[in-house]
Amino acid sequence: MTAAELIAGAVAKSATVAEVLVGRGVLAQTGALYRRQFGDGPACIIADENTWKAAGAAVEASLKAAGIAVRSHVMPARPRLKPTVDLANSLRDVLAVDGSVPVAVGSGVINDVVKHAAFGLKRDYLCVATAASMDGYTSAGSPLSDKGFKKTIQCKPAKAVIGDLDVIAAAPAEMTGWGYGDLAGKVPAGGDWIIADALGIEAVDDVAWPLVQHRLREWLGAPDRIAAGESAALEGLFTGLTLVGLAMELHGSSRPASGADHQIAHLWEMDDLKFAGERVSHGACVAVGCVMSLRLFDWLLAQDLSTLDVAAAVAAAPSLGVKIAGIHAAFGPGEIAARSVEEVRAKHVEGAALRSRLERVRDGWPDLVARLRAQVVTPSQMVEMLHRAGAPAEAAEIGVGRDYLRRSTLNARFLRSRYTVLDLLDECGLLEAAVEASLPLPLRKEGRG
Structure with a gap:
């Protein structure tokens, strides 16, 4: 079974995730995907300075080409953002000024805080991944610190996820690690x-367990090729991380x-x-x-x-x-x-x-x-x-x-x-x-x- 088939099979079981688009150059399809999944209403891109350079500007261009009104909120990249409920609540306020669809452009922290903010506003959101750095893109939980205690807060995963392998390959090598x-x-x-x-x-769940475990050794089996940024190996890594997120949603916990x-x-x-x-x-x-x-x-x-x-x-x-x-x-x-x-x-x-x-x-x-x-x-x-x-x-x-x-x-x-x-x-x-x-x-x- 191909990576696309594995993901499509898991997406079909999801109550929330409707589409996961993975491949080289797929960032250019952002506008078309947005219209399929969210209609023609306005979008608000949330990124930091690094992820804006990596993909945010291209996402904005694709959305505008598709006739979508876009505004953006770009946060400083330094110091590194912290995954906190306070940050998520501040983004909820940014989004609350209008009815725009949140578009998270980034990796772990940005996705998690936007997920929490969108959930608080009862809105679906689009996630554009900029690195194969964690498994939360398709998960229903946001692991955030609340008053110093880190916990996984149940939310809703992104309705759609885009993973452009060219963008992911260009991410800092340490993030892939x-x-x-x-x-x-x-x-x-x-x-x-x-x-x-x-x-x-x-009890072991006969739906979530195989999604995570059955091909885990294969996804982990090419560490040198992953470190070298080879597209096929990165696709395997990103597929594994995506399926883990879906498994958490389907199981109802992490x-x-x-x-x-x-x-x-x-x-x-x-x-x-x-x-x-x-x-x-x-x-x-x-x-x-x-x-x-x-x-x-x-x-x-x-x-x-x-x-x-x-x-x-x-x-x-x-x-x-x-x-x-x-x-x-x-x-x-x-x-x-x-x-x-x-x-x-x-x-x-x-x-x-x-x-x-x-x-x-x-x-x-x-x-x-x-x-x-x-x-x-x-x-x-x-x-x-x-x-x-x-x-x-x-x-x-x-x-x-x-x-x-x-x-x-x-x-x-x-x-x-x-x-x-x-x-x-x-x-x-x-x-x-x-x-x-x-x-x-x-x-x-x-x-x-």
Whole structure:
């Protein structure tokens, strides 16, 4: 099946996305697509200075040639835009002055804030992608920070998406690396979903799972060609990212795309992690979180939980009160701690319920190991793949020191009610040992500690 056929099949199942146009030179078709999907009403292009140069001016020209009235709102490119509810609300005000259709020209942050703004105004919007840098173009969620807490806010995805491969190939190489990192995170995220499925917590979805997982190795399989900007390889990467977004919409949450890797990354994003004078991107954080998650899986798969002492694990398990105290110790007072308490309350089990779950782990361990080994790759394999694609892989490459990595990994499980490898290790009493074994050797202090 071709990339276009894969996308068309998924679009046919979507309640919101009506068209995804991918190919070389398709930017010139913006006006025609706009008229097909939005009629002849006015448009408002939202971009930053960089994305305006990359595609905004061409989008404006195509819309005007199609007889569409156009206005534009171009934001500064520096400092790098932050994905916040405040920014989205400011764009909602920009759009609210008339009835124009929002046209987001950009990548992750611009798409996410325009998505939120359009949803608040109950308007469909068009997204013109300028980089294969993340998986949110077709997703229903906007991962935004609200009072310092990053969360995925359910909205509506773009009604139409344009991905011009010439524009995407011209994007900064590091942005393509970010997209590769975001897509790579689906490997351990799939492992997290397998764990939740095996324990009867959240069943694997037979629609969303194959959209993300069945051709994932193929999309990730040409990192050198992706780094070189080869059109066919970029089409595969963009197709994978597009299908992941559609899978999230069809599933109704980000579970098909996000696990412990994203939870670790979200902590760094909420800390506004900076390296070499720039805020570290979502995709770069996820790439490093992906490797850390795979190291936890690697350690876990070396254990024999078929001999797990369930009674001892249940007796030693922390109470909800102890976990809440840990949240306040980790995050202090404020929104992050308050939201984290809600998330942990939603997934905490103890007593008979925990005993039943751990017995299921023990009794089903051989089958679970087989499923996980078929899903994950070794950490060393992933490090090589990420580096070849131009993405970071090790924590020091984004300015995260060993102690900071330890704290982030231990605390990441507090951020979401979603069950992941972090929760399995925690409930078995193995999390601290697994994290310690997965850290880089303490040769010297790197970056933020």
